[in-house]
Each structure stands twice: as C-alpha cells, then as structure tokens.
Amino acid sequence: MALIKSISGIRGTIGGKPGTGLSPLDVVKYTAAYAEWILRNNNKRESLIVTGRDARPSGEMVNKLMTGTLTAMGLNVIDLGMAATPTVEIAVIAEKADGGIILTASHNPVEWNALKLLNGEGEFVSADDGAKILEIAEKMDYSFAGYEEIGEVKKDNSYNAKHIEMLLALPDIDIEAIEKRDFTVVIDCVNSVGGIILPELLNKLGVKNVIGIYTKPSGLFPHNPEPLPENLGELSRAVTGNNADLGFVVDPDVDRLAVVAENGKCLNEEYTLVACADYILSKRKGNTVSNMSSSRALRDITEKYGGKWYASAVGEVNVVAKMKEVNAVIGGEGNGGVIYPPLHYGRDALAGIALFLSHLANRGGTCSQLRSTYPDYVISKNRISLTPDLDADKILNIINEQFHHDVVSKEDGLLLENEQGWINIRKSNTEPILRIYSEGKTKEDADSLAEKIIKIVKKIN
DSSP: OOEEEETTEEEEEBSSSBTTBBOHHHHHHHHHHHHHHHHHHTTTOOOEEEEEEOSOTTHHHHHHHHHHHHHHTTOEEEEEEEOOHHHHHHHHHHTTOSEEEEEOOTTSOTTEEEEEEEOTTSSBOOHHHHHHHHHHHHHTOOOOOOGGGOOOEEEOOOHHHHHHHHHHTSTTOOHHHHHHHTOEEEEEOTTSTHHHHHHHHHHHTTOOEEEEESOSOOSOOSSOOSOOGGGOHHHHHHHHHTTOSEEEEEOTTSOOEEEEETTSOBOOTHHHHHHHHHHHHHHSOOEEEEETTSOTHHHHHHHHTTOOEEEEOSSHHHHHHHHHHHTEEEEEETTTEEEOTTTOSSBOHHHHHHHHHHHHHHHOSOHHHHHTTSOOOEEEEEEEEOOTTSOHHHHHHHHHHHTGGGEEEOSSSEEEEETTEEEEEEEOSSSSEEEEEEEESSHHHHHHHHHHHHHHHHHHO
16 A cells, blocks of 8 residues: 655555555545645635546545535535546636646556646646645644535536647647548557547547547556556557557546557657657747656757757656746656647647647658657666665665766756766655666667666665
C-alpha cells in the first residue's frame, strides 16, 4: 500500500488502513482540506468546483466520497463524469469555477487512484498552495456545513464536445489539410476515457478511417498504461497490419500522447512535443519550455527557428510557471505532454493530436520521414524502488559528492552534464521510486551514464 502527497496530487493505492493508501477516510480528509482552502481563498463565500474522473473501477466509489465531501463543506459541484484531465481544466475556466478535482492516477496501474487538485485558473495548485492544503489536512482544520448550507451537484456531459470545438476553432489547426490527406489512424485508448473523446475528435478533424483498439472505457488496462515504446507492441502491429498512416496512444487521463509511424516504429513520446513545436515555430518565432528530464531535441528545434529553449523542474505546474515567465509559444514535458497556450495551460493529448496531424498534413510525406528530420538523441529511462532503508536524499548527496564537477542544477534532484550527454536523478512525484533519466547521441552513451549511477545506488543498498 502507498500514499504519496506531492505537486501531482494525493495519489495512492485503493484499500488498506487509513494513511497507508487512498482509503475512503483519506479521500474525505484531503477533499475536505482542499475545500477549506478554496473557502478561505473566497473568504468563506459560496464556491464552485468542477470534477471529473478517468475510467478506473475505483473511480465511481471515490467520486461519490469526493462529491459528497465537497457538498458537505458547502461547495457546489459540476460533475463531468468520465472526462479527460484537460477537459476538466478547460471546464474550470469556462465555468469560472473556483477550482477542480480530477480523479486519476494517470499512468499508474489500475490499483492506484488520485485526487489531482486545480486552482481557479484550471491549473494544478502550486507547491506552496499544496503545502497549505496538506497542513489543513494534517491538522483536520476544517468544519462541515450545516444542513441549510449543503452544496448541490450538477451533472454536465457537454464538455467533451466543447473541448473539441474550442480546439478546432484555433487557426493553427488545419482541418482542410488533414481531410485532404485522408489519413488512416489507429488509436489505443487503454480502455479509459480516451475511448470516449478521441474518435469524436478525429471525426471532427476529417479523419474518416479510424481503427480503435482498447477503446471501451472499462478502466481495465490491457497493458501497462504508460505510453512507452515497450508497451506499444499491439498498436505497432495494428498500424502495420492495417496499412495505417500512423497510430496514437494516450494514457488513462488523456494528457500524454505517443505516436507510432506507418512502419510500426514508435517515435518515442519525447518526440511528440518536438514535432508539435516544430509546427508552431514554423508559423511564428518564439520560446519553448520543457522540463529538465526532457530531450534536448526541443532545444535544437527551437534554436533553429531563432527562439530560446528554457528548462523547468519536473512537474506540469513548474513547466506552466516557466512558460508564463518566458512567454513561450508552446511547451510541455518529454513524457508526451503538450501544453498549447492558445487553448489552455495544461498538458493536452487532444491538442497534441490536432497539431501533429496538421503538421504531417502540411509537410507531406510519411510519419517516419518526418521523424528523420529531427535530431537523433536516445533517452534511457530507469527507476529504482525506494524502501525505508534506501533514502533518496542520501543517494543524491553521495552522487553530488562523487560527480560534483558535472552538476549543473540541483533544482529538481540532480542534473549532470558532460560530453556524453545529461542525466537527471530525482525522486518521483507519483511513485515510491527514484527516477534516473539520461540522454546521449547513442544508446550506449545514454545507458553508460545511467549505469554509473545505478552502480552507486546498488552499493548503498
């Protein structure tokens, strides 16, 4: 059992004793603390919260606890039901709500769920605000409303269509060019909410030939739901077996996107943002942002067009803050998360699909030919499980001492760079693991950088 409290929300495995996982008591505790934080920001005035969830089997149970707690605190709720994370973010803005909660553990396995907390801008709460919410929760410094002040819940299933309409109304989305290409597209929605919204999006984009695998929103993931190459074998075979132009896969809450080319090869999720940025930067010069664990291919593409690339700490809230600071025209994370400011400041796989198809349609050629135009970098993504005997801070201190001459940043774990490439070692925001991401111009370079760190960790263990 695990319960993790971070900038990515309150995340845990379902069941177990309170405090050891995301139990019903924990759902109530942290929802009530969030509600209290919202009420304090509004000076105790009536407040409105938008909620939505992915398709996990635990979602309906957790949703009842969450909405019941929000109304018990005196807040009104607009419940979108099963909805993508970016759809909830857009609804918060459109409804002029005071915040939002999305029930999703994103790429985590089915036994996990999470409360992802939004502010009134439809963005994840900051680290400072998150700390205030946690303090309220630990002190149980909240009180429930009397019977005459109990809030109300309103169901609204219109936001899938509204999300798509808002996206397609933007001038960068070239529906005419996409329709002319007559693409055949395969989609893998891992049996979650992507199966509800992706077919509708592609239809509106003029893609008539859509082949779906795992589009039933049962929440029973048919494979590891993280959109990494090693998890996309069935999608690759479906693309080549149907002579499709490309395939798309999203994670359970549809904020991450990976692409499979016509030859069945995955572009790697790192290149989703690179391709979308290439398209936007070809239209207008500007800056870009990605987190420090993302491929430097985005830096190369940005500089090619005369812009400047900036790195942020890992986490969507950190990327968004940096994007606003430098007025970036596009940004995101190398995990396949595209943030497109004209739509909203949140990772959005729908935006990624529309931008990618617009780019491919205008450029001509195949998906693999498009990939060949980008710099070749190889990322090695490794993880080490943390135990009570394996302390992340101790590991980082030892690595810092041994490689101090290569350390370029301590903003998010450690970032080391040398002639081979870069490596970022940091504690995960979403799992009890240490992430070790490295990148080089060859697989050997990337793996070699990672292996040096892994050997140190194994000695400590």
